[in-house]
Amino acid sequence: MVGGFFKQLFKSKNNNNNKEPQQANEQLQQNLMSSLKDNITHVSKILGNSSDIVIRTANIGPQNNVKLSIIYTEGLVDTQLLQILIDSLIFKVNKNDLQSQNQSNSSLITVLKEKIINVGSITEVRDFSTLTTNILSGHAALLVDQESKAISVSIPGFEKRSIEEPQSATLIKGPRDGFTETVSTNTSLLRRKIKSANLWMEEKEIGTVTKTKVVIAYINGIVNEDVVKEVHKRLDRINIDAILESGYIEELIQDETFTPFPTIYNTERPDAVAGKLLEGRVAILVDGTPFVLVVPSLIVEFFQASEDYYQRSDIATLLRFLRFLCFFIALVAPSLYIAILTYHQEMLPTTLLIEIAAQREGVPFPAFMEALMMEVAFEILREAGVRMPRAVGQTMSIVGALVLGQAAVQAGLVSSAMVIVVALTAIANFCFPSINLAASIRLLRFGMMILAAMFGLVGIIFGLILLCIHVSSLRSFGIPYTTTVAPFIITDQKDVFFRVPWWGMFSRPRLINQKNIIREQNNPTPKPQSRKQ
Structure with a gap:
């Protein structure tokens, strides 16, 4: 019965009453x-x-x-x-x-x-x-x-937005230019970054009604030709009436549809796209949107920010470790709270356990319902803050969270510890450079909370194992999603968890780039030597 429902849902209806479009x-x-x-x-x-x-x-x-x-x-x-x-x-x-x-x-x-x-x-x-x-x-x-x-x-001359700093990827140190909604402006921004005759751009027209211009950009001699052919193949088989944003194409060409993880990278920053083109990737620019798609994509990329490459390597490495820590906090912090309070109270120090028990004495709900209510309330506040006018959106979110949290504690609906856990989880969720990964963690967090409420720490471990199996099975344009970690490539570890100094970044990722691996063929940059006077 369920199968028949989905067949009817996705069934294409061929009407013979389309005489006017045919004419x-x-x-x-x-x-x-x-x-x-x-x-x-x-x-x-x-x-x-x-x-x-x-x-x-x-x-x-x-x-x-x-x-x-x-x-x-x-x-x-x-x-x-x-x-x-x-x-x-x-x-x-x-x-x-x-x-x-x-x-x-x-x-x-x-x-x-x-x-x-x-x-x-x-x-x-x-x-x-x-x-x-x-x-x-x-x-x-x-x-x-x-x-x-x-x-x-x-002789085009329509109005267009000026080049501004992208709002979705702000930096303290780095270029301030960002892509716009005009594809010709976006290609010129890439040309300014990469002044090479090998930067090739191929144009397509997708959408039977909108006829949206789509540009495929790559560096000849560095890119894997098989990836370029696969990009052309997937774009050519798109048969749709309209392409209004790059998200349309992202959903139509991705390897796996039913996964919470983004398998195609998108960004508003020209410097980020230029850096990925130099690694041998392919960029897809769509007219009408400032977000450029980059394929193939790896999961470790969503923990990397453009600013990592503009500051000292030790600071960049520290920030990467901080993002990985925030990933686990955002994913399992509420579920750990639920599991420990429900099944594993012996793991807490006696003093802390007594304090939490005193706080929860008047709370009528179990830990799972308590966490679920706070998470749903925070998601509502976050969505309302995004959709409201900018002048009042942030103020409403901050004041609403403070007032709601304080009132919920005083009313005895939740404990103070639960408010701290949810607040820490929300802050950790904002530490990712990619908003797509942050949205994935928000979705997975509810699943981990359910497993923790049912099976405790065993459920959390089981959920993490399933998550690792799922991530390991994903591919992005034929490249394993967990490349450099699984399969483990020791020469590519210099830009995964660590960001080594630039004199050590002499090679490109091996699975993405099958040729022209070495960045500096003839005269590699030597390691700086200290001088004693």
Whole structure:
């Protein structure tokens, strides 16, 4: 019965009543006609006579005997470049141009493209599908009467957000630039970081309706070609109407769907993406979002911050150990509290046990219900703080947590120790550089609490074993998710739990990069030597 429910839930329904979309697709696949009037009518019909589609028709030439039209989308083109284009068409087409066209038997489109138009990148278009896509992407389409092809001039000029420090990954020391929602700006930020001819970028268009631009970036000679082919393969098989954010693609190309752990890394920081490209990874940039995907991804990456590489190695190593400690606190602290108070009171010192027992004397709920209520209350406060306006969101979260915790203790619903455990767990959960991993721990924490309430410490250990088995079974684009730890590669331990000095970071991860392992082939950076005077 359950299987039948899921079959019906994910069953694709093929309706035969999709005549209008089929007719629209047939109209798009048609080639341009020689009649300017027919072409304009057809384009207007495809675009639904939209008010933001501007069509300007004029007669040019010495005797005004050449009729043409310019079609563009208002708000998506640069008005100054558009005026330059119009002026060049009106004032630069002369008798000599028309005579040379007649003598060489070339089309007027070719003459305009080669001699008259001097702005933007120019391409020839022969079908309505490409023509309308270009018009809706910030191009100006030039159609000439008696010509069955058109010119598409790229002059985008839409409003875009300036480059700012990313809010999801702030640093004390490091670059302040972050990706924006414009993919061309994001690719230029990567070019500024990596000024190499081997930084290759390949473009795709995904989404039958949105036609979202997706760019695949990698460094030739360092990247594993099999990973690049796999990325292309997974992107090519996406058949969806819209891609509005990189999260759509992340969910459609990941190796494992039903796992709480993120198997694809995403970030707003250009320096983080540049560093991973130099390790041999592949970046996926999606137009319309500042979050860039990086594959393959390893679990240890979610404990690493960009700032680790901008400060001393000993400080970075200490902070990494602190993040691993916070991982275990956020995962098992409430479940340990439940297990010890419910099954293993002998593990606590007598004085502490008496103090906690005195606090819980008036609490009517068992430890599990006590922890569950506080965790759910904190999750509600956190979600409310995120969704509320920024001016009041943080204040509401802090004041709400303090007031709610104090009131809950005074009302006898929870103990003071439980409030401390939940607060410490919440703070530890904010220590991860990756918000995706923090969300995973929030989900897993409830499962560990249930196991602790049922079986005590045995349940916690059993849950950790299941977690290790699950993580070890995951892969990211064919690479084991726990690479460098399982399988254990001793040469790659210099950037896992420890961050060795830069003079020791002479090689790239071996399983990710099968070639060009050594970063400095000819003259490795020597270890600094102290000088005695």
